Amino acid sequence: MFACIHGADANRLADSFSPFVEMVDEKTAVFTVTARQFGAVKHVQAQVALAATAEAAILAARNLPGYTFIPPGEEARVLGALSIDALPPDPELFETFHLWGIRSLEDLSRLPADALASRLGDRGLWLQRLARGAFERPLRPQLPAAVYEESAELDHPIKLREPLLFLIARFLHDLTARLKSQSLAASSLHLTLNGEQRRHGLPFPTRDVKLLLKLVEHSLEREPPAEPVAKLRLELIPTEPRRVQHGLFTPAAPEPEKLELTLGKIRGLVGEKNVGYPELFDTHRPGSAKPSGALLPFRYFRPPLEAQVTAERLSTRMFQGKILQIAGPWRSSGDWWRPDTWNRDEYDLALSDGALYRIYLDRGLKKWFVEGVYD
């Protein structure tokens, strides 16, 4: 049975009966009760109703004084005397009801359902089911946000990685089991060692312990803790699990779990910032701008090569040659308000070594650089 309390202190009163309470509005609380609790509910100092459906209990508690018990199957009879205005407001339908001469819930519940549906659609049918007290829905309790974390303070600080991973693995097993019980997965992993937090964003929601443990292991390999670990805290940030539907004709793609581990290993090799997906920005900055048309394929020298340029020759520490043809200059500048502003004159030149280079004069530094080669 569903119980509904309508009154100024509804939330507190409902909490004394059940931890799972749905607050319909500030003054109306719905929860489920067992037969043992009927007597206690009856003595609550507020408008209270017990019914087989949540919506019937809400209608009765809001509109009938004192305590109301609606026996199963009697909802339409008990609620019938209520005014049509007791239903959730719908100005358009209420105007139609008014024109039809419908004043009470009983009037509405007596209309044939098929005819009502053909004239007023799903919304009209839903209001009639509310009026009959026959609309069934599950309770939607507001649960406090669960925190999925485990922590430990160790008497003997851990120096070695393996025992630390053993402890983390135990935490991960517990936390992922809790996530699984709530049909959730982790979107991020926060590991705090001696007060220093490491955040690992996951590219997809997962509760795969092996994968999470491998990610932590790679992180510890890349950046071992500075001191033996005495305090440890692990938190998983919950989210909805990933749902993937595979197609017969979709091209093969790397398995996300395997790819994340692979990229983790490569990050350990070449550095965190050197692995990723390239992205262009909405800017005119050379090298970052979104292209507006076809461009000649280009290769950069990173960092640009400092060059000595005369009217006839170009020389750098890597190559030198006679300038055969030169096009330019193209002057560009931007981001003057930032420390990394640019202000330069660009040239395209064909050198006697057969290659085509893009060079520029940095107008701030008054120096020449070779930016790269057209290829």
Next chain:
Amino acid sequence: MAAAFPLGWRQVEPLDTLFAAGRDFPRGRISEIVGTRSSGRTSVLHALLAASTGRGEYAALVDTKDAFDPCSAAACSDAGGVELSKLVWVRCGGNAEHALRAADLLIQAGGFGVVALDLAEATPAALNRIPPTAWFRFRRALESTPTILTVLADHPLAKSCSSMTVKMPPRRAVFTGRAPFLLLRDAG
């Protein structure tokens, strides 16, 4: 087998044209694109990556010398350009050993349409440190996978392990206009 494309291209032909001529990059094998600066080797690589990502596949680029230009790759005329969101870019800061290791890991991960290993401009000393067995290991790892491993270099490196070598001869620049008002039109 070393197959040299007929060149003298004004611009790199769309890769579809090459495919139509029956010259596809073989899957599950090592291919090489070799040439000097401005020979068009990067154009072919961009076209290959564009064709792969255009088919919905994921591709990976191991960039030994941090030379990749996402702007020109996205603006590549083939297959609508490289779809950057499907391209994993690994920058190795000039370390050829790291590049080989990264390529090995990406091949082992599987699922990529193309893994491109850009060793162009790498120093001879760095290239000399690559053991010949590395190419045999790549060839073995690629077998029975649909992945194309493409090596971009100044000269052939994989030798007998490579199934196809595309040699790009030097090209001449095309400028239009009259001096001093010239405009670079094409690198070929």
